Amino acid sequence: MTSKLEIVKENIQTAAQAAGRAADTVALVAVSKTKPVDVITPVLDAGHRIFGENKVQEAAQKWPALRQKYSDLQLHLIGPLQTNKVRQAIQIFDVIETVDRPKLARAIARIAREENRTLRCYIQVNVGQEDQKAGILPSEADDFIALCRDELGLTVEGLMCIPPAAGDPEPFFILLKNIADRNAVKKLSMGMSGDYPAAIRCGATAVRVGTALFGHRNASN
Numbered sequence: 001m002t003s004k005l006e007i008v009k010e011n012i013q014t015a016a017q018a019a020g021r022a023a024d025t026v027a028l029v030a031v032s033k034t035k036p037v038d039v040i041t042p043v044l045d046a047g048h049r050i051f052g053e054n055k056v057q058e059a060a061q062k063w064p065a066l067r068q069k070y071s072d073l074q075l076h077l078i079g080p081l082q083t084n085k086v087r088q089a090i091q092i093f094d095v096i097e098t099v100d101r102p103k104l105a106r107a108i109a110r111i112a113r114e115e116n117r118t119l120r121c122y123i124q125v126n127v128g129q130e131d132q133k134a135g136i137l138p139s140e141a142d143d144f145i146a147l148c149r150d151e152l153g154l155t156v157e158g159l160m161c162i163p164p165a166a167g168d169p170e171p172f173f174i175l176l177k178n179i180a181d182r183n184a185v186k187k188l189s190m191g192m193s194g195d196y197p198a199a200i201r202c203g204a205t206a207v208r209v210g211t212a213l214f215g216h217r218n219a220s221n
């Protein structure tokens, strides 16, 4: 039987090839939020190592033990981060994809130094300018990238976005790519279960896929 992991990887490969790109230019972040360890372990045992969680507290419960066994894990924080949880987040995660405001960026820079950790960061852009969504506004993105990279010395690996739930996401993916290109930011985390092939067409270098790998979650997560 073909596993969900294999199906998603095949879809990534197909979309990458259609865009004239090698499949290994697109990383799969397996979004395991709300899923218990016994659901995650088979995916680890199949050789997958990049995972995403949206809550620091939940990740703290699930992942330190798994990291003992799978030491080459790469854990991405893909949910909002409060400044009072930065230290814990830095201890658990390898990548923070949701850097979205100066206060948070300053806290990450300071605490990463204190903890002697080099953290890979993505800047989240609120591409749809939605009130309910986190992210720096597109019009403020250039200045914020400069602050993070030049003033605070953060490793700005890429940009991340969650387009509006309804409608065609492609214009928003293209907007994110344009912001990245004009700022010489290399990576783009965009695309979820419903739209990752489209995101890859638009230049995604990482797709964050939960439902298509692990099945549906209960509402509100």
Ligand SMILES: *Cc1c(COP(=O)(O)O)cnc(C)c1O
Pocket: 031, 033, 054, 078, 079, 162, 192, 193, 194, 208, 209, 210, 211, 212, 221
């Ligand atoms: C939950 C979540 C995902 C995964 O969404 P699916 O539709 O289940 O693939 C991706 N990105 C973020 C930021 C999320 O919170």
